[in-house]
Amino acid sequence: MTHPVRVFLVDDHELFRAGVKAELGRHVTLVGDAGDVDTAIQGIRAARPDVVLLDVHLPGGGGLAVLEGVHETHPDVRFLALSVSDAAEDVIRVIRGGARGYVTKTISPEDLVAAIVRVQQGDAVFSPRLAGFVLDAFAGSLPAGVGSADPELDQLTVREKEVLRHIARGYTYKEVAGRLFISVKTVETHVSSVLRKLQLSNRHELTAWAAGRDLL
Amino acid sequence: MVAGVAGGLADRLGVDPLLVRISFVVMTFAGGTGVIVYGALWALTPVGWPGPHHRSRPPTLQQSAALGLIALGVLLLLRQAGLWFGDALVFPVVLAAAGSAVVWTRGDEHDRDRWSRSAERVPRSAISAAAAGPASPVRVIVGTLLVAGAVAGFVAGTEGLAALRDVGLALIAAVGGVALLFGPWLWRLGEQLTAERRERIRQEERAELAAHLHDSVLQTLALIQRSADQPRRMVALARRQERELRSWLYGADGLRGATNLADAVEAVAEEVEAIHDLNVEVVVVGDAPLDERVAALLAATREACVNAAKHASVASVAVYVEVEDNEVLAFVRDRGRGFDPDRVPEDRHGIRDSMVSRLARHDGRARVLSTPGEGTEVELCVPRRRTATPETPAPSTAADPEVPA
Numbered sequence: 001m002t003h004p005v006r007v008f009l010v011d012d013h014e015l016f017r018a019g020v021k022a023e024l025g026r027h028v029t030l031v032g033d034a035g036d037v038d039t040a041i042q043g044i045r046a047a048r049p050d051v052v053l054l055d056v057h058l059p060g061g062g063g064l065a066v067l068e069g070v071h072e073t074h075p076d077v078r079f080l081a082l083s084v085s086d087a088a089e090d091v092i093r094v095i096r097g098g099a100r101g102y103v104t105k106t107i108s109p110e111d112l113v114a115a116i117v118r119v120q121q122g123d124a125v126f127s128p129r130l131a132g133f134v135l136d137a138f139a140g141s142l143p144a145g146v147g148s149a150d151p152e153l154d155q156l157t158v159r160e161k162e163v164l165r166h167i168a169r170g171y172t173y174k175e176v177a178g179r180l181f182i183s184v185k186t187v188e189t190h191v192s193s194v195l196r197k198l199q200l201s202n203r204h205e206l207t208a209w210a211a212g213r214d215l216l
Numbered sequence: 217m218v219a220g221v222a223g224g225l226a227d228r229l230g231v232d233p234l235l236v237r238i239s240f241v242v243m244t245f246a247g248g249t250g251v252i253v254y255g256a257l258w259a260l261t262p263v264g265w266p267g268p269h270h271r272s273r274p275p276t277l278q279q280s281a282a283l284g285l286i287a288l289g290v291l292l293l294l295r296q297a298g299l300w301f302g303d304a305l306v307f308p309v310v311l312a313a314a315g316s317a318v319v320w321t322r323g324d325e326h327d328r329d330r331w332s333r334s335a336e337r338v339p340r341s342a343i344s345a346a347a348a349g350p351a352s353p354v355r356v357i358v359g360t361l362l363v364a365g366a367v368a369g370f371v372a373g374t375e376g377l378a379a380l381r382d383v384g385l386a387l388i389a390a391v392g393g394v395a396l397l398f399g400p401w402l403w404r405l406g407e408q409l410t411a412e413r414r415e416r417i418r419q420e421e422r423a424e425l426a427a428h429l430h431d432s433v434l435q436t437l438a439l440i441q442r443s444a445d446q447p448r449r450m451v452a453l454a455r456r457q458e459r460e461l462r463s464w465l466y467g468a469d470g471l472r473g474a475t476n477l478a479d480a481v482e483a484v485a486e487e488v489e490a491i492h493d494l495n496v497e498v499v500v501v502g503d504a505p506l507d508e509r510v511a512a513l514l515a516a517t518r519e520a521c522v523n524a525a526k527h528a529s530v531a532s533v534a535v536y537v538e539v540e541d542n543e544v545l546a547f548v549r550d551r552g553r554g555f556d557p558d559r560v561p562e563d564r565h566g567i568r569d570s571m572v573s574r575l576a577r578h579d580g581r582a583r584v585l586s587t588p589g590e591g592t593e594v595e596l597c598v599p600r601r602r603t604a605t606p607e608t609p610a611p612s613t614a615a616d617p618e619v620p621a
Contacts, residue, residue, distance in 0.1 A: 106455075106495075128497060128499045128534060128536070129497070129499055131499070132499035132500065132501050132536070135501045135538070136501045136502060165536075165538070168499045168501065168536050168538075169499075169534060169536040169547045169549055169593075170497065170534030170536065170549045171549075
């Protein structure tokens, strides 16, 4: 990267904000932070960051409200969702709301910086867990009675599934590229394409999947 | 007995249903009105009272007294209306019934059986019975008064109707006055009791929550504070507590008794994390019921995680399990120091016994890919059982040519 990424931090836990600031301070430029929905929307509109680190669980409407509020006026701001929760519904909801990735708060500082840079460059960030969710959602492993004629069943290409599987197994994009004999750029293209499908496919199926799996 | 009116009424009032049934029988003697009242209540009573169940709790004095007053009032009304067999008969029966009721409401099942024969015919026995147990003074006084009234009724009945009428009327007037005076107060007391009970239930729930948090979260926090100089241990403790709390909050309790693959994988991860200071990142795609093949796969997965914990010197290992149409795949990956699989000493059993042969017995396979310096990935696979018919496991001597050496 040529210049440090400008990052805005949204989280209602002051301790966590302080921790992230300390960890990221050297690698990115923190242009602001907020602890609730309204302050966050105003702050982001004013600061125009490259990437917003967004806590999913936020008082006053959740991270989704911030996403929607900012996207109305500034669709170019990119979001990376951050949460303690691995719940499928949370993941799916923020991704569909427009976030370009999802990581859990237990992520290491180095990985978080890498994820922020990736999002800033316009790529998607899929944690192993998120990759697993997507495979599950698109693999037709729906519980009986929920969308038996799943129209999204064939939505992922064989190659996309392969890439996701490797990510779910804990490989980095670079390692995936090496194992599949493709370039890192191609891996990123596949993942971004999966992200788009995840955001645009039939909402009901994915919501029903999340609810049916009882993963809250 | 017919429509459950007596039982329902007793339930609501918190007294023995048999007492209510006796009341109905007594009122039936008083001109046959018991039958009519029963019918009326049947028609007017809502189906199923809301609120907590009353039966398990002994009736309060207030409730019993209220029931008695109601019965008296009804009797007086009947007398006024002319549905009456005669004061000499009805009042002693009523008072005797009331006296025995005082005894009944506090006797246990065994005592009731003993008293049930004598109490109705010989009201005097109620005095001694009431005094014998650890009864409240108020209850003894009330019981004594009632029985004394019954005795007075008998005596008056033998000497003449006029005297009896005087005694009876005086008694009714007194009781009515008391009812007017204390009725609202008694009612309020009943309401307060209900509110108190609700509050007690809430407090019990809170206490249970506090107990759980104390046993789990607070203990872990204390441990974390004490191991501040051991980051690995701190992380492991936090991790373990997170899992535990999550499963407690979101209802996935009893992971140990898991019956499906996804829960069982989590349980395995949790177990390994608890024993070795290692984060196990679990991703499961799809789900399947647990059969012995899946169980074998899980056991091998566990072994792979333990190997990583022991030899790879890493802080975390990634477990990926995918259920496909024909097989179940598991990958255990670490970024540790790796090894050369061809140069594992012959006497090391972990890989060969725990993974390769175990899975071979279930028509599965295991493969270990490792590069020194880059990490290790263990690939495990068992075929899925398509039919529900149980099948004895293949004998352990069965050799599988597919197993890589």
